[in-house]
Amino acid sequence: MPDTETFPLEWLRHTSPYINTHRGRTFVVWFDGETVQASGFANLVNDLTLLSHLGVRLVLVHGMRPQIDHELTAAGLDLQFEKRVRVTTSEALPGVHSALGKVKSAIESAFSTGLPNTPMSGAQVTLCSGNLVIARPYGVRNGIDFGHTGEVRRIRTGTIAQLLDMGTIVLLSPIGYSPTGEMFNLHAEEIASQAAIELQADKLIYLHSQAPQSSDRLREITAAKFFSDAIQIPRNLTPVRHLIELCANACTRGVKRAHIVSSQTDGALLKEMFTRDGDGLMIHSGTYDTLRQAKSADVPGIYNLIGPLIRDGILVDRNEQDLERCIEDYFVAERDGTIIACASLTLYGDQAELGCLAVHPDFRASGKAAEILQLLIGKAETANCRELFALTTRSGDWFRQQGFEPSSHTRLPPERNQREALTRGSKVLRLTLQARPDQNNR
Numbered sequence: 001m002p003d004t005e006t007f008p009l010e011w012l013r014h015t016s017p018y019i020n021t022h023r024g025r026t027f028v029v030w031f032d033g034e035t036v037q038a039s040g041f042a043n044l045v046n047d048l049t050l051l052s053h054l055g056v057r058l059v060l061v062h063g064m065r066p067q068i069d070h071e072l073t074a075a076g077l078d079l080q081f082e083k084r085v086r087v088t089t090s091e092a093l094p095g096v097h098s099a100l101g102k103v104k105s106a107i108e109s110a111f112s113t114g115l116p117n118t119p120m121s122g123a124q125v126t127l128c129s130g131n132l133v134i135a136r137p138y139g140v141r142n143g144i145d146f147g148h149t150g151e152v153r154r155i156r157t158g159t160i161a162q163l164l165d166m167g168t169i170v171l172l173s174p175i176g177y178s179p180t181g182e183m184f185n186l187h188a189e190e191i192a193s194q195a196a197i198e199l200q201a202d203k204l205i206y207l208h209s210q211a212p213q214s215s216d217r218l219r220e221i222t223a224a225k226f227f228s229d230a231i232q233i234p235r236n237l238t239p240v241r242h243l244i245e246l247c248a249n250a251c252t253r254g255v256k257r258a259h260i261v262s263s264q265t266d267g268a269l270l271k272e273m274f275t276r277d278g279d280g281l282m283i284h285s286g287t288y289d290t291l292r293q294a295k296s297a298d299v300p301g302i303y304n305l306i307g308p309l310i311r312d313g314i315l316v317d318r319n320e321q322d323l324e325r326c327i328e329d330y331f332v333a334e335r336d337g338t339i340i341a342c343a344s345l346t347l348y349g350d351q352a353e354l355g356c357l358a359v360h361p362d363f364r365a366s367g368k369a370a371e372i373l374q375l376l377i378g379k380a381e382t383a384n385c386r387e388l389f390a391l392t393t394r395s396g397d398w399f400r401q402q403g404f405e406p407s408s409h410t411r412l413p414p415e416r417n418q419r420e421a422l423t424r425g426s427k428v429l430r431l432t433l434q435a436r437p438d439q440n441n442r
């Protein structure tokens with residue numbers, strides 16, 4: 001029987017760390033004009049409303065390319081583009097005005113529905129918009145006069161922050177005004193990235209109608225990898241390559257993470273925000289896991305990680321009380337409030353033991369264990385230890401690959417419980433360290 005009753009419950013429980021993490025954070029969310037026209041737009045509005053109710057400070061940026069195309073074609077005007085940039089002539093301006101009015105009112109009415117028996121029932125969402133983007137003309141380039149096409153000059157972040165403080169959702173349209181009072185047609189994608197940078201947003205999210213859906217995809221890349229061309233962008237991401245670049249640029253300028261998610265997959269935004277593996281492509285500035293000393297509150301998370309390995313006899317048996325007793329010896333890698341790796345470091349004079357090394361199966365073979373090992377080597381060297389040893393039944397080869405040498409039980413420190421090591425048949429591996437007194441203690 002499909003477990004339809006327990007699944008949502010479990011899913012809801014697992015969202016708690018994300019709800020806590022996202023509360024009070026600023027997300028800039030862009031969606032294209034195609035998404036506004038699509039039948040799934042009402043569901044997307046429900047999901048955005050949910051985010052707002054969970055305390056996320058939302059700045060929405062909408063596109064309107066197909067709507068402008070429609071208005072201009074209906075008025076018998078040619079669509080003029082130069083390298084993806086529209087030429088907005090004076091004749092085209094009424095069409096832009098008309099598209100703007102229609103798209104904005106479609107979005108505002110979608111956020112205003114509150115019918116009983118719908119996810120929007122009882123929802124009171126206020127959307128605010130205005131002259132929040134200052135523009136300048138794109139000008140004449142390569143002999144082409146782009147007319148009323150402009151680019152972002154500045155975002156009025158102070159006013160946006162005040163609106164967000166009031167609990168409203170801020171809506172930015174792809175329109176900006178110059179100090180001379182002229183209106184310019186802007187790239188919505190650029191407004192989103194610029195707003196995210198100027199607001200130092202926690203997330204920049206692009207919901208694109210042509211973003212690949214979840215299967216068979218690249219899940220995350222760093223901005224540095226993108227710019228160094230160290231990574232081959234799969235073909236299915238070609239339609240959103242320009243967005244990857246905007247995301248990577250924003251991540252190098254202070255935005256914590258950026259995401260590209262399909263607007264055609266129902267619930268993809270929520271999946272990306274509230275599950276560990278997400279549903280889209282994440283771009284970030286570098287390693288985004290926190291590596292730190294464990295605290296008592298981490299005990300259940302560590303036990304969740306090592307429990308299955310203890311039951312399989314891979315790690316030494318210990319319970320939550322044992323962990324609690326020596327929690328200051330533990331170090332954890334945390335992602336989005338979930339412990340994904342751990343290890344302990346116990347000091348015995350000039351020797352240190354690395355124990356309880358475990359990486360969650362979903363995050364193996366990405367260098368996580370090696371990263372923790374480097375942290376513990378640093379700690380042991382700072383404590384003037386000359387050797388780091390580990391006991392293992394199954395991962396001897398991994399330690400050898402990290403430079404450890406096979407050693408003997410007889411060289412274990414006298415205070416180390418040798419009997420336990422011998423009965424489990426563990427192998428001892430040892431790494432020579434370089435003493436490195438802590439700079440702060442000098």
Ligand SMILES: CC(C)(COP(=O)(O)OP(=O)(O)OC[C@H]1O[C@@H](n2cnc3c(N)ncnc32)[C@H](O)[C@@H]1OP(=O)(O)O)[C@@H](O)C(=O)NCCC(=O)NCCS
Binds near residue numbers: 354358366394398
């Ligand atoms: C051993 C363990 C910590 C490695 O974690 P990890 O994050 O995948 O390690 P890294 O990413 O740094 O290294 C991955 C490499 O080590 C290899 N590797 C992983 N486990 C290995 C093992 N038991 N023996 C030999 N090689 C192993 C992987 O194949 C990979 O090699 P590749 O890069 O050539 O593909 C992880 O597999 C684990 O949690 N195992 C269960 C617990 C355990 O055995 N702990 C050690 C006892 S203290």
